[in-house]
Amino acid sequence: MVVGTTLFETAMSDTSTSELTRYYDAVPYDSHPFPQTAIEHLESLAFLFGLDTPAPARARVLELGCAAGGNIVPFAIRHPSAQAIGVDLSPVQIAQGAAALAAMRLSNVELRAFNIAEIDASFGQFDYIVCHGVYSWVPGPVQDAILRVCAENLAPNGVAYVSYNVYPGWKAREIVRDAMILRGGPRDTPEEKLSYARGMLEFLDQSARPDSVLKKTLDETMPIVRGGSSSYLLHEFLEPCNAPCYFKEFVERAGSHGLAYLADAEPATMFVQNYGEKAREPLLRECGGSQVLMEQYLDFLVNRTFRQTLLVKAERAGEIRYRLDxxxxxxxxxxxxxxxxxxxxxxxxxxxxxxxxxxxxxxxxxxxxxxxxxxxxxxxxxxxxxxxxxxxxxxxxxxxxxxxxxxxxxxxxxxxxxxxxxxxxRTAPEVASQISAAPRALDALRLAPSVALEAGVDASVCNAWHELVALTALERCLLEVLDGQHSPDALAAHVATAVRSDRLRFIKEGQPLGDNAQADAFIGQQIAQALHDLRRKGLLVA
Incomplete structure (x- = not known):
């Protein structure tokens, strides 16, 4: 379900909001699941550190900056009795999400073109609020609005997730960003901006003195620039806003809104014993039991650039326990x-x-x-x-x-x-531990527009662990009939039909397989392997 709003229109009078909207429309985020934001993961982390939170199966979830819904829609697929709302400033991305929702026939998720700063009590309260890849990339007033929403619209026993860029790691990366903006910023199209920005870095990388701070910074950043997707680089290094902060500063800002730090979405980063004995004992003495101060020290130790913070109502801070029970x-x-x-x-x-x-x-x-x-x-x-x-x-x-x-x-x-x-x-995910006589995948997954063989060469879907996994052509063909009603023979017949209609081809030793007993045996082996791979990828349900 997709809803437009007049509040979104009134927000257009704000210059920075208008600029961001145009940028997001021109350069859409890659919309896909982020495992660290999975609601089941947030529930488990809260439980691990002493807090009981609502079960995801019937939770109300809000995502701030949902793009085309690639992160929140898979949650709705896994939990048909839950309710999910995603908001994003870009009507272009919301429209993209609407098309996908229509094909998957989902009724428990709603995407809205909406300004985060306009969210109020009328939205209701949510058990989980997720804001990934937004906070550092919006103006200060919108950052305040994000924390306000996380406080005012969060249920008393709920959890909010916010990710953001942090210092000290981003101190050096700001040099790279400034250089990219200097050359790429004035260009007209996103493609030109990125091309010229990359050229600037290649020039600096070739020209910088080997012993300089610039060269060390480029050595750390160039692999990201050369290997990153265009969407990521345009938003991370060329977007109008990118305002990192120190972790301790973020926690203080959250505290002013009545929120308390719970955990990091990657809990291994929280445990000082993972950083070696030379760090462990001095930091335990220095930090006096303060988890926030401990983690700020650790950020300096590893030159951290990015954080994913879980927040709860300040009233629950006394219940948090960092010693594992x-x-x-x-x-x-x-x-x-x-x-x-x-x-x-x-x-x-x-x-x-x-x-x-x-x-x-x-x-x-x-x-x-x-x-x-x-x-x-x-x-x-x-x-x-x-x-x-x-x-x-x-x-x-x-x-x-x-x-x-x-x-x-x-x-x-x-x-x-x-x-x-x-x-x-906390609860076992609905995923198969073995291949049944009639394998089954979730209906909404099978009906996803990207899965159809006709949708293009490459396809990927979200699995039970909220990960994006790639699919082969054979796996996509099988998913069409993995409804729990087809035996292995029926699956083989479906694949054979796809081969005869030229929807699917099998190549062995560089040659297409013909229609004979040897080919049938080879295809049978491939189907068995594909089912094994689909189970291992977390796409078959129990």
């Missing part, structure tokens, strides 16, 4: 991947094994009980496993009694969580 850990669902670096399988017997875990972190599995937990998580991923099931499986796989395995399992899960090497949820 064993009972709350036990109530979480865990998910993770563990791939031995030597390419072998995880073995309960034998020497310790180094594995690659989430975020490409290295984890060393030493005890049989550790390996048993890793086996179970790896086999079930992307599905979650409750702690009790992990303990039971470890008892069965190792043959050790419960009182022997329980303590090392809990210590292992806490350590992995602090490192950021596992994912957690």
């Amino acid at each position: 064993a009972a709350r850990l036990r109530a979480l669902q865990f998910a993770g991947v563990f791939a031995p670096e030597d390419g072998s399988a995880i073995r309960l017997d034998g020497p310790e094994q180094a594995c690659k875990a989430m975020r490409n972190l290295q984890v060393v599995l030493r005890l049989p009980v550790h390996k048993a937990v890793a086996q179970v998580l790896e086999q079930h991923y992307p599905a979650t496993v409750p702690v009790e099931a992990l303990i039971t499986a470890a008892v069965e796989r190792t043959g050790q009694p419960r009182d022997v395995v329980e303590s090392p399992i809990m210590a292992m899960l806490e350590e992995l969580l602090i490192l950021g090497a596992v994912r957690v949820r």
Whole structure:
């Protein structure tokens, strides 16, 4: 559902708002999901640090700066009993979102072309408010409006998420931004602006003295400029507004609106033990138990450039606990991947094994009980496993009694969580841990306009973990009929029809496959692999 508003029109009298609207219309944001903003993730983090918040399944959610809805619509797909509203200054992007919503037949999400500064009590209260990629990129009065909305429109036990650029890391990047604006800013079109801005940086990179601060700054920034999408670079470095601040300053601004700091959306960044012993003890002594001061010190230590902050009503600050509670850990669902670096399988017997875990972190599995937990998580991923099931499986796989395995399992899960090497949820996501006899994907996902083979060469969708995942042509073809009503034979028949109608082609050794028994066997293998990949990508539901 899409709604226009006269309040949006009256806001056009403000010069800065008009300028931003024109810029957003000309340079739309890439509209896609951001995993760190997933409502299920925000709920889990609040619970981890001592706060109970509304269940996402029936939550009211507001997104400020929703672009075309690519971040909020997937939430509405996963939770048909929830209600979601997205607002954005750009009517062009809202119209794009409207077209997608119509195709997916969603009735629990609404997109509005609206000025954030005009949001008032008539919008109602929300259990979760998300504002990603907006705060630093709008004028000061709009920044104040964002925090006002997060305070006035947030339910008493709700959570708000705000992301923003921070110092000290952006001190150096401002040199790059200023240089890009100097040469690219006066150009007429976004494409020209970016082309000339990139040329400026290439010139500086080639000409700067090797031992200069400028050269060091360029060495850190050029990979971002060369590898970043046009949309990202235009908004991050050439947008009219980009006002970083220190983390401590942001928390103070939020406090003036009656909000308190809860956590970072990447909780591994909060734990001082992740920064080495040389940092840990001095900072624990220096900061006197202040989590905010601790994290501000850590921002200096790592030259941080970007933050994703969770806020709650100030009245709840006294309930927050940063020392992890064993009972709350036990109530979480865990998910993770563990791939031995030597390419072998995880073995309960034998020497310790180094594995690659989430975020490409290295984890060393030493005890049989550790390996048993890793086996179970790896086999079930992307599905979650409750702690009790992990303990039971470890008892069965190792043959050790419960009182022997329980303590090392809990210590292992806490350590992995602090490192950021596992994912957690309060409630198990609706994702399959194995391929059923009649595989199923969510209807709204299957009906998404981008999934159809005719929509273009490339396609991607949001999975159960709120991640954007790419699809192959065969996966897109299969999704058309993954409604829980088709057997493997029926899936093969559907694919065969797509091949005969030239909607889909199979190439083997550089040649298209013909219509014969050998081809049928190869296609069957490809379908089995595609179903495996769809499950592993988090696109099949239980």
